[in-house]
Amino acid sequence: MSAWERWIPALLKDELDNRIKDLRTASNRLEHKRAEFVTARRIAEQMQATEVSGGWRGRALPTPATPIVKIKPTTLPIFNGCKREYHRWRKxxxxxxxxxxxxxxxxxxxxxxxxxxxxxxxxxxxxSTYNTAEDIFRVMENRYGNKSTIAIEILEELEKIPHVRGNQPRRVIDHIQSVEKTLADLTELGNSGAIKNPLVIKSIESKLPDFIKRDWIKFMVNPANDVTSDNHFDMLLKFLKNQEEILEA
Structure with missing residues (x-):
């Protein structure tokens, strides 16, 4: 297709593209039916084998049970170009x-x-010019899959979150959930340590409203909580999750 595609007249290109798309759709529909064909053939073979052996001679052959609940087929997820979602989408x-x-x-x-x-x-x-799915994934990996670049972009998005005032509880909750999602995305990349950088932690703390900052400082200086430089982020996240529950209530 790639060999003759460039010779398609411009006036006919849209029409031929639509025909190709229809063929792909029909092919996918047939492939989804393949499992049903295999199941029906297997049942027929089992019935035939049973009849030959004499086990069902003179008796009505059993019919396969009709499913009571029909589950809608799951469609494959669509990639929209967001680097942050690439590796999760591919998996x-x-x-x-x-x-x-x-x-x-x-x-x-x-x-x-x-x-x-x-x-x-x-x-x-x-x-569409590549021959295999592996080749397509290689090209997409080069454009969207660099984990170091993705980690930097994730942290930059967190940095862009504005400071939150105390009279905006919903904004405070959104900020806490953004921290949680950042950690989840970095963990997905195998780079959860990036969010534990002291500068990143300081940025997260600086955006909190004054009343939460005050409670966080009390939490840190309390010897019973044992907040250290090594567990600073983990303890901050634990504290913020508790604040999230309070604000939601």
Missing amino acids: DWESLQWQGEPTGSAEVKKIQLLDSVEDKISKDLRL
Whole structure:
């Protein structure tokens, strides 16, 4: 396709793109049905084997039970270009794709991957010109998967959060939840230590309203809490989670 794609007249390109998309959709629909075909064939073979053995001679053959609850098929997650979500998206996508297509068909995997990336990203990176899903992932990894760059961007987003005043409890809760999400995202990257940097901790503390800062200082100087430079962030997070519960109440 990549060999002759450049010769498509401009007036026909949209129409042919739509036809190709329809073919991919039809292919995916057939692949999703493959498991049903395999199950039906297996049941038929079992029935035939039982009938031949004489076990069901003269008796009605059993019919497979109809499921009482029909579960809607899970669609593969779509990547929207957010670096912060890339590694989590890829892990979820590969797990779900394998469960939905356990045969490991390289062609199906490539088509499903192209359908799981927003069109703008696919066009910018020319993903349709690559032969395999592994090649597509390699290109996407170069653009979106650098963990050091992602960690820096995550911390920069946390740094951009404005100072919170005491008469804005919802904003305080949002700030605490942003700290929790930052830790979760960095842990996903295997870089949770980045948020425990003293400068990052100081930035988090500086954005808290005065009444929480005062309570935090009391918490730190209390010998019973044993706050040290090594556990500073962990104790701060423990304290903030408690404040979050109080503010929610």
